[in-house]
Amino acid sequence: MKCQKCDRPATYHITELTGPTPVEVHLCEQHAQEYLGRGSEPSVEMTQVAEQMAQQLAKHMVVGQAAEEMKRLDQQACPYCGITFYKFRNQGRLGCPHDYEVFREQLEVLLANIHGDTPHKGKVSHHGPQASKIRTELIRLRREMREAVENEEYERASQLRDEIRRIESGEVS
Numbered sequence: 001m002k003c004q005k006c007d008r009p010a011t012y013h014i015t016e017l018t019g020p021t022p023v024e025v026h027l028c029e030q031h032a033q034e035y036l037g038r039g040s041e042p043s044v045e046m047t048q049v050a051e052q053m054a055q056q057l058a059k060h061m062v063v064g065q066a067a068e069e070m071k072r073l074d075q076q077a078c079p080y081c082g083i084t085f086y087k088f089r090n091q092g093r094l095g096c097p098h099d100y101e102v103f104r105e106q107l108e109v110l111l112a113n114i115h116g117d118t119p120h121k122g123k124v125s126h127h128g129p130q131a132s133k134i135r136t137e138l139i140r141l142r143r144e145m146r147e148a149v150e151n152e153e154y155e156r157a158s159q160l161r162d163e164i165r166r167i168e169s170g171e172v173s
Contacts, residue, residue: 004031
């Protein structure tokens with residue numbers, strides 16, 4: 001098809017819907033730019049409108065991808081307790097200790113959003129696993145010391161007493 005204004009091939013086929021009936025116009029590139037009022041360079045207004053449309057389209061695409069990803073994550077479930085990530089998000093509680101590993105990636109993102117970082121930077125509980133081992137060891141030593149005193153093994157009892165004092169003072173051997 002030829003341009004309606006010259007003999008070049010029509011590369012733009014424009015349908016005007018501004019009047020009571022649609023009007024079709026077939027133009028070459030040069031005449032199409034003139035017809036659309038752009039001249040050789042697009043106007044600042046048209047460029048801004050095109051940029052805004054591109055941004056809106058990109059937002060919709062990102063939202064669509066995020067929704068699909070969230071749907072996939074929500075269906076992920078713990079093989080031990082059966083809690084889904086969707087249920088965790090709604091109630092705010094995990095079902096079992098294994099959930100921390102099952103939902104590790106999602107929880108790291110969540111913690112980073114809440115706290116700004118994921119490594120722990122606060123105080124450490126004195127009731128952690130190491131403290132538990134120390135308490136167990138002290139209980140064992142005190143029991144042995146009591147038995148040594150009952151059996152009149154005073155030298156052994158004094159060694160155990162010294163060991164207990166070293167542990168309590170923080171000098172773990």
